Amino acid sequence: MDEVVNSKGIPLEVSENVMSNPNGMEALVYVQLFYPDGMWTFQTDPARSFTALTNSQQVSMNGIAQNKIPAWFKAKYPRLDWTGTPGA
Numbered sequence: 001m002d003e004v005v006n007s008k009g010i011p012l013e014v015s016e017n018v019m020s021n022p023n024g025m026e027a028l029v030y031v032q033l034f035y036p037d038g039m040w041t042f043q044t045d046p047a048r049s050f051t052a053l054t055n056s057q058q059v060s061m062n063g064i065a066q067n068k069i070p071a072w073f074k075a076k077y078p079r080l081d082w083t084g085t086p087g088a
Helices: 001-010 071-076
Strands: 013-020 025-033 040-046 051-057
Touching: 001 025
Parallel strands: none
Antiparallel strands: 013 025, 025 040, 040 051
């Protein structure tokens, strides 16, 4: 995920899908990053200590407006210019 974010900057949207184990504990998290030219999906752990690319699609996402970015994502990439980003 670092390579995508460092080359493309702030995504338009960050979407998360949490998969739980039978005990109800978070087991896997899928994170999708939406950019004007495509979508990247990563698998990570609940602590987001690692990421692995699972899918990418090069499609036009021009209709997606800038959405509020989760706090954990902003903390992971503090060097990005968050000025003007919703929730910044």
